Amino acid sequence: MSDAASQCTKIESEKTRDKEVSWALLPYVEQNTILPEFYERKRTFHFAGHSIEIEQDWQNLGVAGVVWDAAIVLCRYLEEGKINVRGKAIMELGAGSGIVGILAALLGGRVTITEREVAMPYLSSVVNANMENKPDIKAVTMVQQLDWEKDLDKYDETFDVILGADVIYIEDVFPALLKTLEKLSDKRTEIYISCRIRYERDRRFLQMLKDKFIVSKVYVDIDKDVRIYKAIKR
Ligand SMILES: C[S@@+](CC[C@H](N)C(=O)[O-])C[C@H]1O[C@@H](n2cnc3c(N)ncnc32)[C@H](O)[C@@H]1O
Incomplete structure (x- = not known):
């Protein structure tokens, strides 16, 4: 085997x-x-003149405890100014280390960075460590629990921008993820999902998404095999 x-x-x-x-x-x-990088305890990334330090914990947290390529590609897309985040209400779903949300906050967004319960202490510590000397940014950045299957009824507002890096992978959770996107968005919300299409089921999620949203592929990173999809409510 x-x-x-x-x-x-x-x-x-x-x-x-x-x-x-x-x-x-x-x-x-x-x-x-x-990837070998998953075993690195600390990784430093540079985007838009900011340096972001991420402690990783693959051994204890698995997928939530490391930075995935889809997050790096979405950060580059943000860095290039392709998403207007300044002053906007931003939601990051399935944030893991929170690197995407941290960058969105550093670029001037009012960001809510979310994860499942199991990853919350880790996410909070990474976000806090990156905002230690940035009280103004910290003041408009929230780290909150949002398990798409359990916590959606705690959220009533819609957001200007929703970001999700590598969140398409568990088929059982696809309906809850779709419901989450529907509930947190209105017709002016821009949703950006970056992902590597690994399995046929990933395509099935995109099809489910297309039933409810107008979906376009806005970016492809061939080297990393990561695509970014933009979705707007129908
Ligand atoms: C592959 S990781 C990506 C992490 C991070 N976005 C990145 O790209 O580096 C997928 C993330 O989705 C989160 N996730 C899985 N199921 C979830 C659920 N039901 N509700 C919220 N987050 C979930 C996991 O905890 C994990 O952090």
């Missing part, structure tokens, strides 16, 4: 035993998915 196949078997048994654990740690493992 290849390494990837044995990992998949492990995931399946974890999934049967404890759905939450499998989702938190290893929802997909394929050749090249576990």
